[in-house]
Amino acid sequence: MLWSLGLLPIGAAALLYLGGARLGRIAVTASAALAVLATLGLAALALATGWGEAAYRWSDVLALTLAPSDAAAVFTLAVPLIALPIIVYAGFHELPPGETGRGGVRLLALLVAFVGAMQLLVLADDLLMLLIAWELIGACSWALIGYRWGEAEVTRDALTAFLTTRCGDLGLYVAAAAVFAGSGGFGYADLAALEGPLLDIAVAGIVLAAAAKSAQLPFSAWLFAAMAGPVSVSALLHAATLVAAGLYLLARLQPILDGVAWFVPLVIAIGLTTALAGAMTAICQGHAKKLLAASTSSQYGLMWLAVGAGFPAVALVHFVAHAFMKAGLFLSAGLAAKESGGYELAGMRLGRRLPGVAATTLVSSLALAGMIPLGSAWSKEQVASAASQQSLWLALGVALAGGLSALYATRFQRLAYGRADRQTHDRLPPSTPPTRGEIVALRSLAAGTLLLSILWWPPAHQAVAGWLATHWPPSHLWLLLASLALVLAGIVGGLLMTRPGRRVEPASASQAVVAEWFGLTALLARVAGAVTALARRLARFDDARVDAGLHATARFADALARRSAGRGETLADGLPGGLSRLTDRAGGWARSAQSGQTHHYYSGIAIGVALVLSLLVIGVLL
DSSP states (O other): HHHHHHHHHHHHHHHHHHOOSSSSSHHHHHHHHHHHHHHHHHHHHHHHHHHOOOEEESSSOEEEEEEOOOOHHHHHHHHHHHHHHHHHHHHHHHHHHHHOOHHHHHHHHHHHHHHHHHHHHHOOOOOHHHHHHHHHHHHHHHHHHHTTOOOOOOOHHHHHHHHHHHHHHHHHHHHHHHHHHHHOOOOOHHHHHTTTTHHHHHHHOOOOOOOHHTTOOOOOHHHHHTSSHHHHHHHHHHHHHHHHHHHHHHHHHHHTTTTTTTHHHHHHHHHHHHHHHHHHHHHHBBHHHHHHHHHHHHHHHHHHHHHHHHHHHHHHHHHHHHHHHHHHHHHHHHHHHHHHTSBBBOOBBBBOHHHHHHHHHHHHHHHHHOOOTSSSHHHHHHOOOOOTTOOOOHHHOOOOOOHHHHHHHHHHHHHHSSBBBBBHHHHHHOOOOOHHHHHHHHHHHHHHHHHGGGGSSSSHHHHHHHTTTTTOOOOOHHHHHHHHHHHHHHHHHHHHSSTTSSSOOSSHHHHHHTTTTTGHHHHHHHHHHHHHHHHHHHHHHHIIHHHHHHHHHHHHHHHHHHHHIIHHHHHHHHHHHHHHHHHHHHHHHHHHHOEEEEEEEEHHHHHHHHHHHHHHHHHHHH
């Protein structure tokens, strides 16, 4: 039955795409939401009843296996739970009323299929199944980012994101090859049995693939390219699916990966560096979605650090808290963009126009800032406590990243939903109130964020620890106070940065570089452009040389066939005919020699003897 968790939404997506074009917006949205809701129900049933393993065997060596785990339990519930309000929002935000057409149905079908592919990924118990699901989410993300494929920039950005993640995906193929070479299988248990250089190669490949998917340095800039997709796509990718896949892989395999000496320092270094760099990028960004995208890399950097410190359960809890608040913030950014006509923060300040949306968004912004008593503040403090088990300075680095997150969260809230002056207000287009579906989706995510505040209650977080079969790192009062002080300082800094009259865009060339991932965005664009240009040249070479050679060979074969149809057929038919006639004449001569008269036979013998003697005499003389 584990297969149904992935195959049900994928099958529902296919049916929706084939038959939903003539349905109205509400019917299509309801169908997609019901498919995801059914997936959520199956996940809850699977956890309650303890479904065992499932496998499909191709041979004694090759098998696709699914099996539950603690990390999979978190993800199989969180993915459809977060996707459900996002799909409702997409139906009302992206689709026009009336008949939706093939394009609108395609968006919802891809979102539902994405949920199914992610379920297969988190339930995979071997690298072969993982690779199949990994490719499925990559293909779905490319199609979703390039949803508006008629626009040249959208196609380019979708290709840039796809090429960057594909570069990291190669690591997973290397890891699978190393496991197979060392054990003859692809299971996670086979990975655990590896030793020596093959284990190092496998772990390096897994870290590479996870870093690319989770947008960790140096791959972080692809998230800006992914902003070309609709806002609902950005919410799903950043909250619970594509970016989360890399974190899940590390959290699921952490006990195995931890056996390599360099794994812990490498993952901690990548996580902390990305957390700080992503925070600085978000602080300098003037584009709402890009600010939130940089924030995603930063927050996942903290999760990476928790995994490296030996507490993957802490990373999983922070993932859930981040999924609720970040999905809500992206959906809110979509409403702000619809009201202001774009995603530039300089043209927003919509507090007067959308007071209800502003109040709801404030909950998610405070969660992103790490403000007590919201659940994300508790999970962030657990990351800091986990870091303190490695180093005091590492814990202070996490606290600093938390303070910076408070700064950019405050900056987003104030610029998007602060009070605008009359001049800015008059420049805005006529107001377009959010639909009921958009409001319901936004408020449900905010409610989830508020509900996670229960994690501060000791019985609640102890129950979570028991469910995940783990323990939380020891807490330190001084670290909690230091983190809270930095959060408050970040909020004050954000308020000062967003005072009326202050520039929203980067004020200097250096800030502009920081806003684009310290120049990585431009570098990534050039690399992607060079790869695309190379692919086009190879395509032209293929057309001009390879295909031309094949066409010439075909023409030569055709000419040879036509020539064979003339002279060739004459030779082919004449040679057997001539031999047949010659044989017939020889047979006639032989029959005529059989006259039955003895003197004819004696004459033949005499002639034969004379010929033999003549040949002997000639041989002696020579």
